[in-house]
Amino acid sequence: MNLSLKDKVVLVTGANGFVGHHVARRLCQEGMRVRALVRRPESRAELDPLGAEVVLGELTDRGALEQAVRGAHFVVHCAATNTPDLAEARRVNAEATATLAEAALAAGCERFVHISTVAAYPLMNASGVVTEAAPLTTEGDAYAVTKADAERVLSAVAARGLRTVVLRPAVVLGVHPTSFWGTRFPQAIAAGQFPLVDGGEPTMGYLHISSLVEAVVRSLGVDEAVGQAFNLLDGHFRWREYTAFFSTGPLPAAAAEQVPGFLSFRGTFSTEKAQRVLGLAPKDTFASSMAEITSAPWQA
Structure with a gap:
């Protein structure tokens, strides 16, 4: 680590969600x-015990964002929506990211860590090794398109001086009531509502929430991370391996x-850059992550 984080003020958006809560707790x-x-x-009931200062505000409210970043050394932007409504997804995922980045630049924030996703790459039927140099998608589902758009608008603000780090996690595994891959999709699979391409043979990357949180900490403290994007994953699975834990038919x-x-992705994601710059070694945590998820009280 190049930079001391102790006593620094960090704004965490989406701190009541799966990723944001784990990030806030670790910071x-x-x-x-x-x-x-x-x-x-x-x-507040979830965040006050952590020792966090809770600030109420909508991500789409410019005034609230400008007030929230005032005096902050860092921003970790975890908030996003997974709505299928493209207009709403663009308003929250892309336009609000631009507003927050502008506010952070104006407030003199030292670093802006943005949680993106590997879904921002064009993955449909793609194969081979995907590195951070791959182009971002311009079509597909609302989440993928607007998360890619968010990176583009963030890049434009970075060109004017905001020091940014972009993290592109694969499927994030872990326990929280709002976790997509630990709660919401398992429920859809159990209800027989999760579609599979080619019987679930296509591949996807995964990482445990603890690996993502570690990446955030290192992104805040490692100088070489500034201006970079990083694929984050612990390994790969086939979709049929994931769905087998929850399917009843x-x-x-x-x-x-x-x-x-x-x-429908059939390739792999390179982690070489995250290992080299952030010192993040992939962990073989698929089995233990799935055991953690399937034993969560709301899965019973």
Whole structure:
């Protein structure tokens, strides 16, 4: 680590969600002064015990964002929406990211860490090794398109002086009521509502939430990370291996053109850059992550 994080003020957006909550907790443990931006007052019950300062505000409210970044040394932008509504997804994922980045630049923030996704790459029927130099997608489902757009608008603000780090995690595994891969999709699979391409043979990357949180900490502290994007994953699985933990019968078949691109991906994601710059060694945690998820109380 090149930079001391203790006593630094960090704004964490989406701090009441799966990723944001784990990030806020770890940054509090690092001795940082965490300012948690959330939408609902009831989020205090989850965040106050961590020692975080809870700030209420909508991600789409420019005034709220400008106030939230005032005096912050860092921003970790975790908030996003997975709505299929393209206009709403663009408003939250892309336009609000631009507004937050502009506010961070104006406030003199030292570093802006943006949680993106490997879904921002064009993955439908793609194969081979995907590195961070690959182009970002311009078509597909609303989440993928608008997360790619968010990176583009962030890059434009970075060109004017904002020091950014972009993290592109694969499927994030872990326990939290709002976790897509630990709660929401398992419920859809159990209900027989999760489509598979070619019987679930396509591949996808995964990482445990602890690996993503570690990447955030290192992105804040390692000088060489500034201006870079990083693929983050611990390993790869086939979709049939993931769905087998939750399915109670056959799952519907789908063509690649009918579902988000990540469900037909047949390649791998390079982690060389994250290992070299951030010192993040992949962990073989698929089995233990799935055991953690399947034993969560809301899966019973």
